[in-house]
Amino acid sequence: MLQNCSITICQIPIRVRYPEVDRQNAVHHSVYPVYFEMGRTELLRANGYDYKTLEDNGIALVVARLECRFRAPARYDDELLLTTRVGKIDRVRLEHLYKLERPDNGRLIAEGRTILVHIDKEGKLQSLPEFLLAEKPE
Amino acid sequence: MLQNCSITICQIPIRVRYPEVDRQNAVHHSVYPVYFEMGRTELLRANGYDYKTLEDNGIALVVARLECRFRAPARYDDELLLTTRVGKIDRVRLEHLYKLERPDNGRLIAEGRTILVHIDKEGKLQSLPEFLLAEKPE
Amino acid sequence: MLQNCSITICQIPIRVRYPEVDRQNAVHHSVYPVYFEMGRTELLRANGYDYKTLEDNGIALVVARLECRFRAPARYDDELLLTTRVGKIDRVRLEHLYKLERPDNGRLIAEGRTILVHIDKEGKLQSLPEFLLAEKPE
Amino acid sequence: MLQNCSITICQIPIRVRYPEVDRQNAVHHSVYPVYFEMGRTELLRANGYDYKTLEDNGIALVVARLECRFRAPARYDDELLLTTRVGKIDRVRLEHLYKLERPDNGRLIAEGRTILVHIDKEGKLQSLPEFLLAEKPE
Numbered sequence: 001m002l003q004n005c006s007i008t009i010c011q012i013p014i015r016v017r018y019p020e021v022d023r024q025n026a027v028h029h030s031v032y033p034v035y036f037e038m039g040r041t042e043l044l045r046a047n048g049y050d051y052k053t054l055e056d057n058g059i060a061l062v063v064a065r066l067e068c069r070f071r072a073p074a075r076y077d078d079e080l081l082l083t084t085r086v087g088k089i090d091r092v093r094l095e096h097l098y099k100l101e102r103p104d105n106g107r108l109i110a111e112g113r114t115i116l117v118h119i120d121k122e123g124k125l126q127s128l129p130e131f132l133l134a135e136k137p138e
Numbered sequence: 139m140l141q142n143c144s145i146t147i148c149q150i151p152i153r154v155r156y157p158e159v160d161r162q163n164a165v166h167h168s169v170y171p172v173y174f175e176m177g178r179t180e181l182l183r184a185n186g187y188d189y190k191t192l193e194d195n196g197i198a199l200v201v202a203r204l205e206c207r208f209r210a211p212a213r214y215d216d217e218l219l220l221t222t223r224v225g226k227i228d229r230v231r232l233e234h235l236y237k238l239e240r241p242d243n244g245r246l247i248a249e250g251r252t253i254l255v256h257i258d259k260e261g262k263l264q265s266l267p268e269f270l271l272a273e274k275p276e
Numbered sequence: 277m278l279q280n281c282s283i284t285i286c287q288i289p290i291r292v293r294y295p296e297v298d299r300q301n302a303v304h305h306s307v308y309p310v311y312f313e314m315g316r317t318e319l320l321r322a323n324g325y326d327y328k329t330l331e332d333n334g335i336a337l338v339v340a341r342l343e344c345r346f347r348a349p350a351r352y353d354d355e356l357l358l359t360t361r362v363g364k365i366d367r368v369r370l371e372h373l374y375k376l377e378r379p380d381n382g383r384l385i386a387e388g389r390t391i392l393v394h395i396d397k398e399g400k401l402q403s404l405p406e407f408l409l410a411e412k413p414e
Numbered sequence: 415m416l417q418n419c420s421i422t423i424c425q426i427p428i429r430v431r432y433p434e435v436d437r438q439n440a441v442h443h444s445v446y447p448v449y450f451e452m453g454r455t456e457l458l459r460a461n462g463y464d465y466k467t468l469e470d471n472g473i474a475l476v477v478a479r480l481e482c483r484f485r486a487p488a489r490y491d492d493e494l495l496l497t498t499r500v501g502k503i504d505r506v507r508l509e510h511l512y513k514l515e516r517p518d519n520g521r522l523i524a525e526g527r528t529i530l531v532h533i534d535k536e537g538k539l540q541s542l543p544e545f546l547l548a549e550k551p552e
Contacts, residue, residue, distance in 0.1 A: 017437055018451055018465075019304040023352055024193070028295040029201045030175075033168040040492075051432075052491040054164070062211075063167040068204045074260065076299055077455075077466040123211065156313055156327075157442040162492055165435040175294055179353075189294075190353040214316075214437055215328040300469070304475040306447040313444075331438070337445040338487075344480045349537065399487065 002131035005047040006088040010058060012042050014100075016078045026073035027109075035067055036098045036112050039084030043096075049131070058121065059129055060102045061094070065115040080109060091127050092117055140269035143185040146224040150180050150236075154216045164211035165247075171204055174236045174250050177222030181234075187269070197267055199232070203253040209246045212243065216240060218247060229265050230255055278407035279324060284362040286319040288396075290376075292354045302349035303385075309342055312374045312388050315360030325407070334397065335405055337370070341391040347384045354378060356385060367403050368393055415465075416545035418460040422500040424518045426456050428514075430492045439485035443552050447480055451510045453498030457510075463545070472535065473543055475508070480528040492516060494523060506531055507540050 022028045041051050051061075074080055081103040087095030098112035118126040128137050152173050160166045179189050189199075195237040212218055219241040225233030236250035290311050297306045317327050326335075357379040363371030364377055374388035394402040436442045455465050455552050465475075484512040488494055501509030512526035532540040 017448060018455070019298055019306055019448055021299045022295055022300045023297045023299065024198055024200070026200070030168050030171040030295055031172070034431060034433055041432070046162060050491060052489075060162055062162070063207065064208055066167060066204070066206045066208075070204075073200075075466075077464060088260065094267075113187070117399045119223055155310060156317070157310055157444055159434055159435055159437045161435045161439045162438065163437045168433055172293060172295055177296070188353060190351075213328075215326060300476070302476070305449075305480060306444050309444040309447070336438055338440070338484065340437070340484055342443060342480070342484075344474065344481045346478055347478075349476075350452055 002129075004131055004133055005049070005050060006054070007043065008048045009083065010039065010043040010046050010115050011081060011083050012039060012040065014080045014082055016074055016076055017138075018076055018082065021076040024073070026074060029068070029070055029077070029079075030070055032070070032100065032110050032112060033063075033114075035080075035100060036084070036096070036114060037063075039082045039098055039117075040096055041116075043084050043086070045101045058120055060121075061116045062119055064093070066112070068110060068112040069112075070110050074100070074102070074109045077128055079104075087113070089128070089133055092125060094128055094132060139265075141186060142269055143182070143187070143224075145181065145184045146236070147221065147250075148181040148184050149219055149221050151222060152176065152218045152220055152241055153263065154214055154218065155216055156213055159214040160213070163213060165213070165216075167208055170206055170208070170238065170248050171201075171252075173218075173220055173238060174222070174234070174252060177220045177236055178234055178252075181222045181224070194220060197256065198256045198258075199256055201252050202255045204250070205252075206248060206250040208248050212240070212247045214239070216229055217242075224250070225260070227266070230276060232266055232270060278405075280379070280407055280409055281320070281323040281362075283319065283322045285325070285359065286315065286322050287357055287359050288315055288316065288327075290354055290358055290411070291357065292350055294352055296358070297352040301351060303354075305346055305353070307327045308344055308346070308386050308388060309339075311376065312354075312360070312390060313339075314390075315358045315374055316372055316390075319360045319362070325340065336395055336397075337392045338395055339390050340369070340393045342388070342405055343390075344386060344388040346386050350376070350378070350385045355380075363389070365404070365409055367391055368401060370408060371389050416418070417462060418545055419458070419463070419500075421457065421460045423497055424453065424457040424460050424495065425497050426453060427481075428452065428496055428517045430488055430490055430494065430496045432490055433491040436526075438487070439491070441492075443482070443484055444516065446482055446484070446524050446526060447477075447528075449494075449496055449514060450482075450498070450510070451530060452514055454510055454528075457458060457498045457500070470522050474508075474533055475530045476533055476534075477528050478507070478531045480526070482524060482526040483530075483534055488516070488523045493518075501527070502540070506539060508542055508546060511531055 094116040100109040198240040240245040370392040376385040493545040508530040
């Protein structure tokens with residue numbers, strides 16, 4: 001039997017790569033969803049799972065909704081700190097909340113929110129696997 | 139004197155590129171903001187402006203907020219239709235709304251919304267340039 | 277029986293997207309291979325094939341070798357012209373040659389070369405399908 | 415006076431991100447140049463320089479030539495090892511050589527080579543800064 005995901009928060013450093021920065025000398029807004037996904041992946045790994053194996057076993061989680069507020073530009077070579085937290089969970093929706101900061105000056109760069117859903121191979125919505133939940137659903 | 143942007147809706151075809159598709163055989167969710175930006179650019183061009191020249195002249199618009207709902211996967215080589223519309227505008231915020239469809243079967247792929255703001259070189263919030271508005275602000 | 281690919285050259289326009297440009301205000305060098313792949317895809321399409329269907333039917337072509345010379349920077353919103361030509365072909369290697377230009381001033385931006393090979397699902401090298409050749413191999 | 419870059423080899427781990435993998439379940443070939451650039455950056459940092467500061471001070475190095483041989487596919491979530499070495503240097507050209515491996519099984523994924531040149535703000539070729547050289551040029 002699989003253990004539940006009891007760890008609900010995780011922090012990772014992210015170094016900004018050269019091509020992630022645009023001609024305004026700022027990380028392009030399309031890059032933040034990639035960072036957020038890295039945060040989710042590492043949060044899952046902290047709980048003893050790796051997303052690749054899940055997906056290879058037919059448990060595909062897809063992003064159904066994305067929200068992001070861009071607070072301040074991040075620059076090339078910045079070493080950012082991404083905090084990923086599990087938000088609300090119900091039978092079919094898994095929310096994550098993200099905060100991206102520059103730890104050297106405490107500046108908030110971006111905040112985000114995603115909703116993941118679980119789909120089968122035909123793309124049909126499924127209940128979330130129980131082990132993804134921090135606590136047993138009542 | 140600059141003309142106002144009286145055209146408030148624009149449609150462009152977008153062919154999905156190979157590296158935009160992930161191992162689930164679906165366009166990665168981080169690609170949609172890139173498509174939306176292409177829609178905004180072409181809407182501006184339809185009004186007689188090009189964003190590059192604006193930015194080169196110090197009028198930098200940045201995405202302050204992004205929202206996206208992913209409705210159905212888009213696949214490699216799909217020819218999608220993106221509809222970009224101007225939403226609400228006030229003195230400092232310019233909203234755009236996006237709808238991405240597969241025109242061959244009418245399937246809705248994604249819907250999005252962005253808020254742009256105008257910043258100066260120090261990153262300070264400015265009033266939006268008047269010509270960006272469809273009508274003279276009252 | 278499949279027709280051979282008798283068309284061996286093709287030109288497509290490519291408009292530079294905002295996030296493809298870096299903080300030097302130039303298209304990042306990692307973007308050119310993406311453009312080259314678009315050229316190959318359209319060359320195949322001009323011959324009546326689409327690469328997606330080939331790949332879905334188990335004919336996976338992979339890039340075994342890439343070379344690129346960067347001659348002059350391309351800028352955001354430039355409308356470039358990509359010329360893709362079939363080069364040498366033997367039983368297992370399919371060469372393409374690329375030339376990327378700015379048609380408004382004739383400036384050469386980049387030149388490239390790729391070698392494609394045909395692999396099966398286990399990643400083993402296969403003979404190229406005959407229909408990819410411009411002429412029947414002797 | 416600036417110290418010369420006496421460290422000429424550097425290794426970094428690179429974890430493959432989700433959107434870097436394509437529908438063939440392999441890292442797209444356009445991603446490897448991004449990895450190579452990360453290797454160069456860290457090699458420079460090991461010598462006490464950061465490329466961002468150099469570029470901000472007007473020392474822009476651009477990739478004039480890129481070559482890559484793709485030996486075996488890398489997969490999502492693989493932790494790869496990139497070895498970056500300085501190759502030949504003359505007055506205007508700085509060569510780097512790259513080897514990307516999977517350290518868990520010793521498999522060679524890709525090999526690469528780039529030539530960097532130093533350009534000024536007008537894009538004119540300059541002599542390489544002396545401190546980039548491992549030894550004083552004779």
